[in-house]
Amino acid sequence: MSLHKLRRFVGTIAQLVEEAPHESRLIEHGLDALRELVRVDDWLPNAYAMPSPERYQQYLLHADARQRFSVVSFVWGPGQQTPVHDHTVWGLIGVLRGAEYAQPYACDAAGALHAHGAEVRLERGEVEAVSPAIGDVHRVRNAHHDRVSVSIHVYGANIGAVQRSTYPLDGPPRPFISGYSNDVLPNLWDLSKEPAAS
Numbered sequence: 653m654s655l656h657k658l659r660r661f662v663g664t665i666a667q668l669v670e671e672a673p674h675e676s677r678l679i680e681h682g683l684d685a686l687r688e689l690v691r692v693d694d695w696l697p698n699a700y701a702m703p704s705p706e707r708y709q710q711y712l713l714h715a716d717a718r719q720r721f722s723v724v725s726f727v728w729g730p731g732q733q734t735p736v737h738d739h740t741v742w743g744l745i746g747v748l749r750g751a752e753y754a755q756p757y758a759c760d761a762a763g764a765l766h767a768h769g770a771e772v773r774l775e776r777g778e779v780e781a782v783s784p785a786i787g788d789v790h791r792v793r794n795a796h797h798d799r800v801s802v803s804i805h806v807y808g809a810n811i812g813a814v815q816r817s818t819y820p821l822d823g824p825p826r827p828f829i830s831g832y833s834n835d836v837l838p839n840l841w842d843l844s845k846e847p848a849a850s
Contacts, residue, residue, distance in 0.1 A: 657695040659840045661685055662714050662723060665806060669720045675742055679781045682744050682806060687779045690746035690804055696725060697838055701749075703729040703800045709833040712812060714840065719810040724832070726792075728752060728801040733793030736765070736819040737828075741808035742783035747774045750794065750801025754780065757789040757819065765789065765819050774803070783808075789819060 664685045668678050689695075700711040709727040716722065728750070736757055745754070751773060758768035768787070773795055774780060782788050794801045805811075812832040817825035 654846055655695060655697070655838055655840050656846060657689060657692075658713060658723070658838070661689045662840065665721055665723070666716065669716070669808075675783060675785060678808075679742060679744065679783065679786075683746075683779045683781060686744050686746040686804065686806060687777070690748045690779070691777055693748050693776070696748060696802065696804075700725045700834065700838065701727055701800075701802050703727050703732075704833070705729060708732045708734065708794075710812065710830060711834045712832040713804075713838060715810050715812075715837075719813070720808070722807050722810045722812065724805050724807075724811065726803045726805055727833075728794035728803070730799060731794060731797045734791055736789060736791045736821070738784075738789045738816050738819070739782055739807065739811070740784065740788070740814060740816055741811070742781065742785075743808070743811075744779065744781050744806040745774070745792075746779040746804045747776050748802045748804050749776060750796050750799060751775045752801050752803055753793050753795050755791045755793075756787050757791070758787065765821070 711725045714723040753771045753773050755771040756768045757765050759765055812830050815829055817827055819825050
């Protein structure tokens with residue numbers, strides 16, 4: 653399994669971030685690149701697609717050295733879901749395997765958090781974005797109760813180190829830092845195992 657697609661994707665996102673466009677342009681072009689990455693499921697190493705029976709897994713695939721962005725694979729066991737949570741930064745989501753549901757939330761005039769609009773189903777190859785500017789609070793769940801789903805996420809920070817919040821429906825927000833499920837990263841830069849250019 654070759655990581656050249658992920659390597660190329662990381663380069664595209666790094667260039668976008670370096671250009672520092674308006675967030676809407678970064679999201680638009682980032683979604684195009686992510687759509688291309690998740691279009692064909694032939695590049696994600698098995699080690700970063702392993703589910704856990706206890707909870708969904710968040711595997712770090714790449715973190716920018718200056719923490720300007722990160723790329724992760726989310727692995728959803730059957731029926732697994734997140735709590736309602738925020739991100740505090742822009743994010744891009746693309747489904748590589750299976751499908752997932754995302755339920756957006758927003759505060760009403762009194763400041764109470766409620767489901768906002770219909771739950772969105774993302775099928776394999778589909779992408780969407782989140783950010784504080786366009787909607788940042790949601791709950792995500794595997795659309796399948798009998799199989800694993802995998803999505804690729806890109807965030808405008810080292811998301812595993814960002815202090816964020818979950819939003820229990822019966823109390824105040826709770827701060828958390830997600831961390832990652834893996835201790836090692838895929839080696840994107842070892843070209844010795846790839847066919848030589850002709």
